[in-house]
Amino acid sequence: xxxxxxxxxxxxxxxxxxxxxxxxxxxxxxxxxxxxxxxxxxxxxxxxxxxxxxxxxxxxxxxxxxxxxxxxxxxxxxxxxxxxxxxxxxxxxxxxxxxxxxxxxxxxxxxxxxxxxxxxxxxxxxxxxxxxxxxxxxxxxxxxxxxxxxxxxxxxxxxxxxxxxxxxxxxxxxxxxxxxxxxxxxxxxxxxxxxxxxxxxxxxxxxxxxxxxxxxxxxxxxxxxxxxxxxxxxxxxxxxxxxxxxxxxxxxxxxxxxxxxxxx
Ligand SMILES: Nc1ncnc2c1ncn2[C@@H]1O[C@H](COP(=O)(O)OP(=O)(O)OP(=O)(O)O)[C@@H](O)[C@H]1O
Ligand SMILES: [Mg+2]
Numbered sequence: 001x002x003x004x005x006x007x008x009x010x011x012x013x014x015x016x017x018x019x020x021x022x023x024x025x026x027x028x029x030x031x032x033x034x035x036x037x038x039x040x041x042x043x044x045x046x047x048x049x050x051x052x053x054x055x056x057x058x059x060x061x062x063x064x065x066x067x068x069x070x071x072x073x074x075x076x077x078x079x080x081x082x083x084x085x086x087x088x089x090x091x092x093x094x095x096x097x098x099x100x101x102x103x104x105x106x107x108x109x110x111x112x113x114x115x116x117x118x119x120x121x122x123x124x125x126x127x128x129x130x131x132x133x134x135x136x137x138x139x140x141x142x143x144x145x146x147x148x149x150x151x152x153x154x155x156x157x158x159x160x161x162x163x164x165x166x167x168x169x170x171x172x173x174x175x176x177x178x179x180x181x182x183x184x185x186x187x188x189x190x191x192x193x194x195x196x197x198x199x200x201x202x203x204x205x206x207x208x209x210x211x212x213x214x215x216x217x218x219x220x221x222x223x224x225x226x227x228x229x230x231x232x233x234x235x236x237x238x239x240x241x242x243x244x245x246x247x248x249x250x251x252x253x254x255x256x257x258x259x260x261x262x263x264x
């Protein structure tokens with residue numbers, strides 16, 4: 001182990017030391033040991049840029065990513081999604097969506113770390129497109145490396161329920177279910193017609209219900225409607241939604257009819 005190695009260790013240690021000097025106690029509490037030093041630097045950079053004031057508790061801890069509740073510079077509530085590792089499952093599902101992307105060849109040469117950065121950037125740009133097209137999505141705020149900052153869907157640190165949770169806890173009436181179903185179909189149509197995107201992983205787990213309105217989340221994998229599999233993905237999204245509402249006891253049109261309504 002030569003001098004270079006020692007220098008590298010020293011550099012990493014100094015980075016960690018500098019985190020300890022962060023005055024904001026909230027950020028420090030969260031930084032813990034969960035993140036590697038480059039993630040810590042990225043969070044600090046976002047803090048310097050005024051995107052994040054502080055990070056609070058964990059909202060969701062998945063295999064590949066974690067979502068934190070945070071506070072922004074105007075005391076606004078944030079959801080901070082941090083992509084952590086590229087599991088082989090993640091990589092496999094990623095390629096399913098990237099395979100028809102015009103930038104595919106370029107992506108193939110990326111390191112796992114750069115692939116994750118690209119994925120976070122893709123989620124941010126999809127969110128921007130959707131937000132501009134007035135689809136109900138969390139407002140995108142900032143992105144840097146593997147960290148994506150967006151509007152928090154919920155209040156005072158309590159996130160809104162996912163469609164599945166909402167159905168199980170709020171026990172909506174048939175009328176309410178009908179309204180939600182129609183509203184979700186309208187969001188899919190806006191995504192397709194106005195933003196020219198297909199979600200590709202839509203289900204009761206990627207829709208939040210806030211103030212009686214559906215919010216579409218988790219859009220990193222969304223593809224352009226010109227993607228060779230866009231129609232297959234759209235059919236699948238529609239099928240998932242129709243199945244959920246049909247199981248909830250609602251009479252829904254056939255997936256084919258919904259597809260025709262959305263895509264024409
Ligand atoms: N903008 C937001 N506001 C509030 N909560 C959010 C927001 N975005 C995501 N969440 C919460 O974090 C969870 C995970 O987010 P998301 O679906 O984007 O990630 P994921 O990659 O599917 O992670 P997982 O594998 O854990 O499902 C969501 O189910 C939701 O509970
Ligand atoms: Mg999800």
